[in-house]
Ligand SMILES: Nc1ncnc2c1ncn2[C@@H]1O[C@H](COP(=O)(O)OP(=O)(O)OP(=O)(O)O)[C@@H](O)[C@H]1O
């Protein structure tokens with residue numbers, strides 16, 4: 001079966017003045033549809049860089065990256081924007097919601113950029129907010145929501161376009177552990193519904209929700225293995 | 238990009254713009270002020286220029302386009318010409334008659350001379366009236382309309398009859414409650430019978446045209462002899478499209494009757510409306526260009542203000558730009574968003590500017606016959622829109638080219 005993500009010998013080098021920083025040295029990963037992958041590793045090991053490459057926010061310095069069988073390296077700016085819009089749902093550690101817009105508009109935004117009709121858009125966004133159990137907070141601005149609620153809005157925004165994969169870079173990093181567990185419950189649900197999920201985390205407990213763990217160190221893959229004692233989905237939401 | 242996509246993006250852009258403008262009210266007001274001042278000065282200048290040319294056109298239309306004025310001096314001559322032509326012969330009735338009898342391309346012709354005399358009817362009098370001596374054809378040549386009664390006839394003109402036609406304000410002044418027709422008025426020391434009143438004419442070059450009394454020229458010459466100044470000959474051409482021919486014909490007749498030798502320059506001038514228009518267009522064009530240039534400078538300063546604040550806005554909202562790019566905004570989307578924002582800012586300034594300059598244009602209206610023309614309003618709106626788009630372009634372009642990862646990292 002064709003993998004959703006096929007990364008081969010990807011390298012990412014940042015040049016800072018005269019110093020070269022090799023954020024990714026040589027990384028190869030294949031991820032199939034409906035996989036649930038956790039990426040772990042010490043700070044500065046290249047996890048976020050890898051996620052940005054996977055999410056088409058950043059382009060590798062060298063190497064091959066195929067998304068659903070299409071070479072991302074050949075894409076122009078507009079095609080990359082389209083992939084980010086339609087096929088990738090990104091969830092950030094710091095939520096990254098638009099402060100001046102309410103929850104509903106934040107969730108609608110990707111649909112606006114994909115050119116969906118207003119009435120359809122509203123239905124879809126409300127549906128997505130229902131999915132994360134925020135139907136009663138639709139007209140709240142981010143600063144009127146708790147951290148957990150903000151992250152749920154961000155997840156609804158990632159979901160709303162029905163993307164091929166959901167990428168989450170330390171989604172529970174800014175939340176207390178109880179709220180973190182709630183958010184992980186949501187990811188478990190999404191996975192159970194057939195979504196492909198990749199998340200970055202520092203915490204073993206969080207990582208054990210996934211099926212597969214990839215350990216990164218110094219821009220290289222140290223370990224890539226299946227989880228045996230997986231935390232079961234649907235707990236304590 | 239499909240049109241509907243574009244429409245959604247414009248709508249989203251407008252929403253964001255108004256959010257951003259509302260979030261930074263004071264800053265937006267100050268930025269907009271530059272455009273407000275620019276638009277106020279441009280619209281007022283436009284209104285004043287429009288008023289100038291309208292008042293000129295109103296004035297100039299009183300000199301018929303098809304009327305030629307045979308006079309001793311040219312209307313627009315340099316000083317040199319003036320000294321050279323000081324000793325010219327006066328124009329007299331003999332020359333008028335030559336024109337009348339020999340001219341074949343003329344519709345009407347009248348001699349014309351005037352003097353300032355007092356006028357009196359019973360106890361009412363008026364000092365500074367202008368007494369004009371003309372013939373019966375002056376009604377066509379001067380484009381007069383008759384309010385009541387009639388103009389004097391050819392018979393009256395040729396027969397030196399003491400008849401007079403009054404200007405509108407004189408008639409009102411001397412006959413506040415009775416008809417002037419058939420009454421005898423005292424002009425200087427002489428008695429004239431009023432046969433008609435001319436309709437209101439307004440003023441021309443500061444002269445009150447309704448402060449005149451018309452009498453037959455022969456009568457005028459007998460009673461108010463004015464040989465020193467001579468007279469003018471006013472000629473209405475038969476065909477306005479053939480004005481040059483009429484002019485040539487007049488030149489020929491006058492050169493002969495005044496005895497100008499071949500090869501010698503004309504010792505008289507044939508003036509026409511066209512000369513006014515040419516001179517006005519020259520002077521008016523320069524004034525308009527200078528005025529608009531100066532006011533455009535203030536608009537330019539306003540544009541720089543907008544550009545400056547848009548750069549600030551783009552930097553402040555780097556993170557927002559990153560978020561939008563991460564969820565699928567194209568470069569063009571971001572570009573459009575910031576262009577709309579700067580255009581909206583400028584447009585608001587333009588509209589406020591128009592709202593402010595409208596009452597000010599009513600003040601100008603006290604001096605010049607003008608109201609803010611709708612074309613000036615439309616141009617002002619267009620200008621502020623263009624200013625917004627142009628001054629927003631560099632900042633918007635910077636925003637659109639931001640790297641999404643870099644932008645997201647921005648605090
Ligand atoms: N824009 C950049 N310019 C220069 N160096 C960079 C840039 N982004 C990342 N790096 C460097 O690349 C390396 C990997 O960074 P990355 O953010 O991927 O680490 P990480 O694994 O996500 O760490 P953390 O767990 O702390 O988030 C680091 O050494 C970092 O300093």
Ligand SMILES: [Mg+2]
Pocket residue numbers: 047048049169
């Ligand atoms: Mg990171």
